[in-house]
Amino acid sequence: MKKLMMIPGPTPVDQSILNALSKDTVSHLDPEFVKILKETLEDLRTVVMTEKGQPFIIPGTGTLGMEVAIVNSLKKGDRLLVISHGFFGDRFVEIAQCYGIEVEVLASEWGKIVEVEEIAKKLKEKKFDAITLSHVDTSTGVCTPLKEVGEILKQFPETEFIVDGVCATGGIEERMDDWGIDILFTGNQKAFGVPPGLTNAVFSEKALEGRNSLGKISAFYMDVNRWLPVMRDPAGGYFSTHSINMVYALQQGLKIMLAEGLEERFKKYRRFASAFQSGLKELGFNLLAAEEIRANTVSTILYPAGIEDLSFREKLYVNGVLVSAGKGVLAGKIFRLGHMGNISENEVVATLSIIEKTLSDINYDFRLGAGIGAAEKILFAK
Ligand SMILES: Cc1ncc(COP(=O)(O)O)c(C=O)c1O
Incomplete structure (x- = not known):
């Protein structure tokens, strides 16, 4: 049976998405694939409601998205405020500590959330270079009021707003531009209904400037600046082999979502x-x-x-x-x-x-x- x-997550995969996976594997420079990747990047923009945000599609999963967000926004000694509502909030702490980032945590009891006022108070007390928030922490099923946090963060433009959308993006509204989100990432396998295997991250213009201000970083594959040329112009060359068939699947997943x-x-x-x-x-x-x-x-x-x-x-x-x-x-x-x-x-x-x-x-x-x-x-x- x-x-x-x-x-x-993973959630059930529609047959049309499974069929997309079984299309011919072509070169990453094949004009048909280039067209598909461009369209898929554009569709990701639509899903997170951004006009100028830069999408990245990188082979990996949600955890890679977390690490990509951290290494491209913070360097050793920088200060990160983690708002944790459970297992996945806590994971940001472990990742940031791998890179010598100074982490402070505001954590709720599991099943509750950190009140927005408490976040505001913390930000007034100290300067943070970035803040991380899981839109939905999958371990506790709580949803963060992202819009309200975004409003508060508008008073702290030096703090990058990083959102883990793994259990939310495409399933719950996320207005990247309106809410001032700087980095938003998700995987394939939850609200998108696509098999796991891609990290889909979107960086605001401010987040890309932030990456540039770090100079050389202690990452190669995860450095968005290395991916940027092929994401801006997929016909333009090579950084690392695209996950061709996974991109077909993602394209079909996004098509289903946007058609609905x-x-x-x-x-x-x-x-x-x-x-x-x-x-x-x-x-x-x-x-x-x-x-x-x-x-x-x-x-x-x-x-x-x-x-x-x-x-x-x-x-x-x-x-x-x-x-x-x-x-x-x-x-x-x-x-x-x-x-x-x-x-x-x-x-x-x-x-x-x-x-x-x-x-x-x-x-x-x-x-x-x-x-x-x-x-x-x-x-x-x-
Ligand atoms: C909110 C959240 N963030 C991050 C992750 C990690 O994603 P992955 O398991 O795809 O690496 C998950 C996985 O369930 C998640 O639910």
């Missing part, structure tokens, strides 16, 4: 999140994150008494649905459910139904159909 992959419309997709994920959350609450589960900070792309769901994490997830998998475990302090207490990428109402309804079947299998006390009923009211209400 093909399992429904309802984890927060970004706003439509954002709304769709809001609806799916709310259908899942309402259905699960009806079954006795609770949500880790408060409603006002809950992400639309992933839900973090607390178990009610009497359900054991591992055996529940194992039985759920046997019945046909894959979900993710909690990380760190949340291990055993929550499961994580992804609802982004190329999914439809069908996956939402089927997942809830299979969750109900699994609960019935373990003799959990609930009313069969209660979760599905609550979700259908949201999905199909006229």
Whole structure:
């Protein structure tokens, strides 16, 4: 039985994207590939709503995006403020420390966020060369109010605003220009619904100037200045071999997204999140994150008494649905459910139904159909 992959990435891949992967591999200078890369770079601009931001498509994943952002904006001894809402926020600390960057962390309890006022206070106390923020921390399912943080950062133009969009870009609105984001990056495998394998990063003009002001940096492959000529003019030459077939896949993924419309997709994920959350609450589960900070792309769901994490997830998998475990302090207490990428109402309804079947299998006390009923009211209400 093909399992429904309802984890927060990789997300299910549409057949047309898989087909794109199997097209002929051509030279990176083949005019057809050059055209595709140019269009794909332009589509990335559209997704993050920037006019002049410079997109980079680099073979790698989300973590490479994090490291690319750090090494191109900071040098040894520079000061970085990390706002951490969980596992992926904390990862920035480890990366920055590899490069001798001075890191200060404002961390929330897992499942909560650092208040915007607290960020403002910190920035007033001390000068920071950059600040990092995960739009959605996939480990806790919280969503940062990026726009508000961006407003505050406008008072601190010396601080570069770095955003990890891995679990958000293309699934939740991100207005790079309007919100003053300097570096925004994502992977392929979450809201884009494309197999993992590319790092998609966009640098503002200020971020590119920032890179230049660093001079020579301790990175070669990750140096955006080395990639810049081929990103500006893909016909112009070679820096490192493009991941040709992955670019085909990304192109198709972005085509699907833009044909559906970004706003439509954002709304769709809001609806799916709310259908899942309402259905699960009806079954006795609770949500880790408060409603006002809950992400639309992933839900973090607390178990009610009497359900054991591992055996529940194992039985759920046997019945046909894959979900993710909690990380760190949340291990055993929550499961994580992804609802982004190329999914439809069908996956939402089927997942809830299979969750109900699994609960019935373990003799959990609930009313069969209660979760599905609550979700259908949201999905199909006229
Ligand atoms: C918010 C966030 N940032 C960074 C990463 C790291 O991405 P990757 O696993 O593609 O290296 C992830 C992965 O799930 C993530 O969710």
